[in-house]
Amino acid sequence: MLKLSRLPNGEPEIFASIQGEGVTCGVPSVFVRLALCNLACHWCDTRYTWDWAQYDRIAEIIPVPSGEVAERILKRAEGSGGRIRTVVITGGEPLLQQRELVAPMAVLAGVGLRLEVETNGTIVPASELGGLVAQWNVSPKLANSQNQPSRRTVPSALAWFASRSNAYMKLVIAEPGDIDEANALVDRFAFPRDRVLLMPEAADPTALAQRSSWLVERCSEAGYRFSPRLQVLLWGGARGR
Numbered sequence: 695m696l697k698l699s700r701l702p703n704g705e706p707e708i709f710a711s712i713q714g715e716g717v718t719c720g721v722p723s724v725f726v727r728l729a730l731c732n733l734a735c736h737w738c739d740t741r742y743t744w745d746w747a748q749y750d751r752i753a754e755i756i757p758v759p760s761g762e763v764a765e766r767i768l769k770r771a772e773g774s775g776g777r778i779r780t781v782v783i784t785g786g787e788p789l790l791q792q793r794e795l796v797a798p799m800a801v802l803a804g805v806g807l808r809l810e811v812e813t814n815g816t817i818v819p820a821s822e823l824g825g826l827v828a829q830w831n832v833s834p835k836l837a838n839s840q841n842q843p844s845r846r847t848v849p850s851a852l853a854w855f856a857s858r859s860n861a862y863m864k865l866v867i868a869e870p871g872d873i874d875e876a877n878a879l880v881d882r883f884a885f886p887r888d889r890v891l892l893m894p895e896a897a898d899p900t901a902l903a904q905r906s907s908w909l910v911e912r913c914s915e916a917g918y919r920f921s922p923r924l925q926v927l928l929w930g931g932a933r934g935r
């Protein structure tokens with residue numbers, strides 16, 4: 695049984711859209727949003743997956759048998775007429791449920807779908823999962839997230855991802871001063887800079903445009919990639935888009 699986020703219409707949060715961030719930005723994908731997180735970023739845009747002081751846990755989580763999760767994803771992909779070949783497993787923190795993810799991911803990989811997993815980089819993936827994942831989108835948090843350092847930086851997990859050529863690090867930058875901290879993290883784990891993306895912290899298109907303008911320049915200077923946030927630009931971060 696997997697715990698998924700529940701949409702306001704009562705359905706599990708599985709939807710077709712385009713990847714809005716990261717190295718595969720713009721790729722048509724089916725998204726699956728898992729509930730629960732082990733961090734508490736103060737700017738988190740999916741607090742309904744974990745913040746039980748603000749949200750009703752019973753209302754926000756829907757348990758779904760793992761076989762049904764695979765079926766629902768396949769139906770979405772098949773409904774696209776072959777246009778969608780990528781599945782993005784996101785959250786919350788998906789690796790909190792990694793044991794339960796193995797079976798549905800094996801089904802999806804078995805029919806040739808390409809699987810991306812988004813993670814905050816605090817949990818070492820199980821070996822059974824590693825072989826099924828085409829791309830890891832790893833987003834360790836900086837001090838601007840207001841998580842305790844020992845919770846947001848887990849050396850064993852970041853070393854694991856740094857050693858995988860299919861892992862991309864995506865760091866959220868709120869102000870120019872964050873870039874020194876990003877550099878230190880990247881250098882500490884010897885993460886190749888061409889697999890690192892800096893992305894502006896922004897919840898609305900105005901802040902996104904303002905922060906993107908200087909962050910693009912800083913990425914270019916430092917040898918990083920820049921990541922936009924299409925879901926903020928196009929839909930203001932609305933759920934299920």
Ligand code: SF4
Nearest residue numbers: 731733735738786814
């Ligand atoms: S790790 Fe992701 S889901 Fe968890 S609190 Fe931070 S931004 Fe939100």
